[in-house]
Amino acid sequence: xxxxxxxxxxxxxxxxxxxxxxxxxxxxxxxxxxxxxxxxxxxxxxxxxxxxxxxxxxxxxxxxxxxxxxxxxxxxxxxxxxxxxxxxxxxxxxxxxxxxxxxxxxxxxxxxxxxxxxxxxxxxxxxxxxxxxxxxxxxxxxxxxxxxxxxxxxxxxxxxxxxxxxxxxxxxxxxxxxxxxxxxxxxxxxxxxxxxxxxxxxxxxxxxxxxxxxxxxxxxxxxxxxxxxxxxxxxxxxxxxxxxxxxxxxxxxxxxxxxxxxxxxxxxxxxxxxxxxxxxxxxxxxxxxxxxxxxxxxxxxxxxxxxxxxxxxxxxxxxxxxxxxxxxxxxxxxxxxxxxxxxxxxxxxxxxxxxxxxxxxxxxxxxxxxxxxxxxxxxxxxxxxxxxxxxxxxxxxxxxxxxxxxxxxxxxxxxxxxxxxxxxxxxxxxxxxxxxxxxxxxxxxxxxxxxxxxxxxxxxxxxxxxxxxxxxxxxxxxxxxxxxxxxxxxxxxxxxxxxxxxxxxxxxxxxxxxxxxxxxxxxxxxxxxxxxxxxxxxxxxxxxxxxxxxxxxxxxxxxxxxxxxxxxxxxxxxxxxxxxxxxxxxxxxxxxxxxxxxxxxxxxxxxxxxxxxxxxxxxxxxxxxxxxxxxxxxxxxxxxxxxxxxxxxxxxxxxxxxxxxxxxxxxxxxxxxxxxxxx
Numbered sequence: 027x028x029x030x031x032x033x034x035x036x037x038x039x040x041x042x043x044x045x046x047x048x049x050x051x052x053x054x055x056x057x058x059x060x061x062x063x064x065x066x067x068x069x070x071x072x073x074x075x076x077x078x079x080x081x082x083x084x085x086x087x088x089x090x091x092x093x094x095x096x097x098x099x100x101x102x103x104x105x106x107x108x109x110x111x112x113x114x115x116x117x118x119x120x121x122x123x124x125x126x127x128x129x130x131x132x133x134x135x136x137x138x139x140x141x142x143x144x145x146x147x148x149x150x151x152x153x154x155x156x157x158x159x160x161x162x163x164x165x166x167x168x169x170x171x172x173x174x175x176x177x178x179x180x181x182x183x184x185x186x187x188x189x190x191x192x193x194x195x196x197x198x199x200x201x202x203x204x205x206x207x208x209x210x211x212x213x214x215x216x217x218x219x220x221x222x223x224x225x226x227x228x229x230x231x232x233x234x235x236x237x238x239x240x241x242x243x244x245x246x247x248x249x250x251x252x253x254x255x256x257x258x259x260x261x262x263x264x265x266x267x268x269x270x271x272x273x274x275x276x277x278x279x280x281x282x283x284x285x286x287x288x289x290x291x292x293x294x295x296x297x298x299x300x301x302x303x304x305x306x307x308x309x310x311x312x313x314x315x316x317x318x319x320x321x322x323x324x325x326x327x328x329x330x331x332x333x334x335x336x337x338x339x340x341x342x343x344x345x346x347x348x349x350x351x352x353x354x355x356x357x358x359x360x361x362x363x364x365x366x367x368x369x370x371x372x373x374x375x376x377x378x379x380x381x382x383x384x385x386x387x388x389x390x391x392x393x394x395x396x397x398x399x400x401x402x403x404x405x406x407x408x409x410x411x412x413x414x415x416x417x418x419x420x421x422x423x424x425x426x427x428x429x430x431x432x433x434x435x436x437x438x439x440x441x442x443x444x445x446x447x448x449x450x451x452x453x454x455x456x457x458x459x460x461x462x463x464x465x466x467x468x469x470x471x472x473x474x475x476x477x478x479x480x481x482x483x484x485x486x487x488x489x490x491x492x493x494x495x496x497x498x499x500x501x502x503x504x505x506x507x508x509x510x511x512x513x514x515x516x517x518x519x520x521x522x523x524x525x526x527x528x529x530x531x532x533x534x535x536x537x538x539x540x541x542x543x544x545x546x547x548x549x550x551x552x553x554x555x556x557x558x559x560x561x562x563x564x565x566x567x568x569x570x571x572x573x574x575x576x577x578x579x580x581x582x583x584x585x586x587x588x589x590x591x592x593x594x595x596x597x598x599x600x601x602x603x604x605x606x607x608x609x610x611x612x613x614x615x616x617x618x619x620x621x622x623x624x625x626x627x628x629x630x631x632x633x634x635x636x637x638x639x640x641x642x643x644x645x646x647x648x649x650x651x652x653x654x655x656x657x658x659x660x661x662x663x664x665x666x667x668x669x670x671x672x673x674x675x676x677x678x679x680x681x682x683x684x685x686x687x688x689x690x691x692x693x694x695x696x697x698x699x700x701x702x703x704x705x
Contacts, residue, residue, distance in 0.1 A: 032303050066208050067123045070214055076205055080108065080116040089122075095124055110328060114189035115205055117332075118182045118212045125178035125219070135171035172223075179220040180249055183321050186213035188328040189289075191352055210288070217290045217321045218270040225268045250336050257343040259294065259315065267295035271366035277430070280425055280676075281368050287359030289318040289350065293367045306470050308463050310590035312397045314367035319362050320350060345401055345437075364431035368400060374570045376447060395447035395460045397467055400427065405477035407441045408484065409463065409537065409694070410686070411419075415489025415545075416605060420444040422488060425660030425674050426682055433683060435700055439690045441479065443467075449490060450603045453614055454504075454529055457497040461535055468537055482693045483537040484686060485518070486489060488673045489650070490604060491617075492546025498535045499629070502621045505530040514657040516592060519585075534624050536635075540689050541629040542682060544673045549619070549654040550610030610654070628661040630685050634672035635665045647672060 065158040073081075073088050081091055084101045091098035099120070102113050128135060188198060189209050198205040202283070230638055255261065257590035271291035276282065296313040323334035342350060344362030352356045398420060410430070423444065430436045443464075447456050472480045487495030508530050509517040520526050595617060607614035633655045634647030642665060645652045649670040656663070662685070668675045671684075688694045 045306040064204055064393035066211070067119055068211055073119055073123065075206060076112075076208070077116045077119045080112055082637050083108065087456065092127070095120065099375050107582075109194065109700065111189050111193035111195065111200075111205075114185045114193055114328060114332070115209045115212075118189060118209055118216075120183040121182035121185060122212050122216055125175050125216070128175035128178070135167055160615055164198050171601070174688075176220060176224070176234075177249065178323075179216045179438075180323075181332075182212055182216040183325040183337070184332050184334055186210070186216065187321075187323055188331040191356070192326070192328040192331055211473060214272070214290050217319060218272065218292075218581070220321065221290070221292070222268060222270055225483070252336065252338045253341070254338055255341045257341070257346055259317065259341060259343055262289055263297060265294040265315075265328065266297045269293045269295065269366075269370065271363035274366050274370065276365070276369040276373070278424065279365055279428055281428070282365040282369075282430060284364070285344065285348070285360070285362040285434075287349075288352070288683050289320045289361040290472045291361055291363035291366065292317050292319055292395075293363075293370055295370070295514070301660060306466055308394060309397045309399070309470075311403065312371070312401050312472050314371040314525065315402070316344050316362055316364055316367045318344045318362050320346070320349075320352070322352065326353065341586070343402075345404070364437065365428055368428060368431065370422060371400075371694075372424065378421050380419065383573045386618070393448055393451070395445060395456065395463055397444060397463050398444040400442040400444060403471050403479070404441050405472065405479050407479060408439055408482055408693075409444050409479050410440050411445065411483060411485045411538065412442065413445050413485070413487035413491030413495050415487075415491050416449045416608065418449070418488070418491075420446055422671070422673060423486075425676075426486075429679050429683060430686075432475060435690070436683065436686055440484075440686065445491075452602060452604070453490065453493060453607050454497070456604065457494045457532075459496060459526055464535060480537050482539045482689070483535075484540045484542070485535070485538045486542040486682065486691055487546065488544040489546060489670065490608060491649065493548065493608070495543060496546070496548065496621060496623060497532055497539055497618065497625050498539050499538055499627055501534055501624055502532045503530070504532065504617050504621075507617045509622060512592060516589060519589060524652075526663065531647055532621070534627070538553060539627060541623070541627060541695075542632065542685055543629065543655070543657075544678065545634055545655060545670050546631075547608055547610075547650040547652050547654045548657060550608055550612060550615040551650050551654060553649045554605060554609035579653050623657075623659075627657075629657070631655065631660045631663040632672065632681055633665050634668045634670055634675075636669055638667055 047506055062075055064074075066077075072078070078088065080102060081087065081098075083105055084098075086098055086101070099117055102108060102116060104448070105113075109517045109563060186209050190213065198204065221482075223286065269292060271293055272292070294315045294317050296315065298313065322338045322340065323331040324336045324338070325331045325334050336704070340350065342360055344360055344364070347360055349357045350360045412420065412423045414420060420427075427444075430440060430442060444459055445464075449456075451459075468475070468480050471477075475481075485495050486501065487493070492635060505517060505521055512520070521530075535630055602612060602614065606612060609615070632649070634643070635645040635652075636641075636648045637645065640646075643652055645665065646672045647655075648670070652665075664678075664681050666672050666675055666677045666681070668678075687696070687700065690699050690701065
């Protein structure tokens with residue numbers, strides 16, 4: 027074979043080899059690039075690119091590593107070129123993936139029917155409909171799988187914790203590392219699953235469920251968990267549910283308000299008969315509590331943490347703690363979710379349906395007002411009292427309340443009390459019962475009236491709630507107008523009846539030092555006299571309990587027949603429902619026309635303006651005209667483009683937040699600079 031031919035073949039062969047290079051390049055879009063950089067076992071069925079890269083250094087795949095996890099981790103740890111934090115982050119992700127292998131759906135994790143030779147110690151009896159056909163099961167496979175899963179979760183936690191707080195570089199030097207965000211997610215998910223499964227009993231616990239109120243350690247196989255309840259939230263009674271906030275998705279909330287930091291956010295749902303519940307009838311302290319959990323391995327170094335057999339479960343009330351000490355002299359901001367408890371409360375109680383049932387007197391159980399405290403009573407925080415309108419419920423304030431939770435200044439300065447009352451009742455009756463309920467609550471939580479919470483409260487009312495609110499901040503005597511048809515002797519006899527005197531002689535609610543009235547028909551509305559509202563007014567009935575209470579009061583007062591006849595002739599006993607009393611022609615509007623807000627109390631007005639082309643004085647929100655919702659002497663008045671439910675509009679919520687900050691500034695709780703709010 028000649029030399030030129032051999033040379034030609036060699037050149038062709040070399041060129042073909044170069045054409046099959048090991049590395050090839052292709053373009054990809056930005057989204058795919060970000061996915062490859064940031065996805066992990068939490069978002070797909072395979073490990074993150076960083077962990078895959080670590081395994082490739084020892085020549086193992088994901089599947090091969092999981093088959094011999096202990097050996098795989100030893101090889102990784104012994105690899106000279108791997109930094110400690112690379113090993114810790116990869117191990118945390120591997121342990122989290124390993125935990126998923128021990129699922130209740132696995133065949134080898136299922137209970138097995140027992141044989142006659144098995145020990146009775148492993149038997150659980152499951153009864154069917156016919157007790158005579160009871161089946162016996164060996165539960166050891168289930169318990170073994172659960173124990174392995176729990177240990178894997180704790181191992182993921184300890185390696186993630188060591189990466190975050192005990193590796194060579196401190197967290198602030200990794201602030202822009204994608205890996206740090208991933209590892210924090212590994213930690214959060216592992217803690218969430220471990221606590222949820224232990225406490226809520228999603229799986230049979232190895233050694234009983236976590237007893238959060240007990241100081242003794244909880245044994246979990248060879249490991250133990252020490253409970254540290256920093257705010258003694260569960261000293262008296264355990265919650266009936268622990269719900270991971272990240273597993274909740276809400277519709278109806280404009281935003282979910284969180285505080286960034288370290289820790290896992292949960293909602294603790296307390297039992298209805300919780301011993302922490304106030305004994306005062308009609309008062310409902312919050313059963314839905316935000317809590318932040320941290321699981322810490324013992325030790326100070328990474329080696330001590332990853333080999334730890336003892337863990338601490340820290341429980342924090344994020345309203346009272348904004349930071350947590352994770353290592354000696356090392357604190358981190360504490361993560362919190364303030365919207366999740368509020369959203370879960372609204373979703374599980376369906377207050378809108380209850381409101382309509384009470385309006386139509388379909389449920390005597392809800393014929394009296396209720397007061398909901400949206401967080402455990404805080405003596406050093408001012409109180410916001412919210413009053414909803416006709417046929418409404420506390421859900422009317424969802425945007426404002428949620429925004430208060432999201433505003434650090436307002437969240438630290440205020441606690442929210444939501445009034446829920448039946449709107450079919452006569453308005454004066456609602457005023458009296460609501461005011462008595464609130465006064466009794468202040469008295470119960472602060473008998474000596476020394477707390478900041480008992481001073482400088484703010485009352486906010488929408489529509490009918492604003493009408494009631496004005497009566498609650500007034501010292502007007504309505505009896506002269508109400509009993510104008512009676513002579514002085516007859517009036518005095520009626521006013522000697524305590525129930526009558528309380529009804530018509532208004533006294534301001536002392537703790538309230540500022541009020542806001544939103545879309546409030548102080549002089550009524552012609553909307554209440556239109557044909558369709560007239561039809562509705564005929565359907566609305568007063569509760570039987572209210573009518574009976576009036577009869578009982580008259581009997582106790584021993585009203586003679588002559589006076590009873592005079593009262594009947596004047597129409598004093600012709601009680602109207604709340605919807606009818608909102609008519610501009612109603613007797614209630616005539617009686618309450620002279621009402622004056624106490625002079626020392628600043629008040630603010632917010633109204634809707636449905637037609638942007640109309641003048642201020644000719645404007646209306648579609649239900650309440652400007653001339654009815656306007657009062658002289660207001661500290662501020664704001665017209666906002668929108669209809670009657672203007673309290674939900676973003677611009678109205680911002681105005682309410684401005685007023686609330688202004689109030690804190692004027693009473694000295696915050697600096698004047700903090701009262702300016704800019705979204």
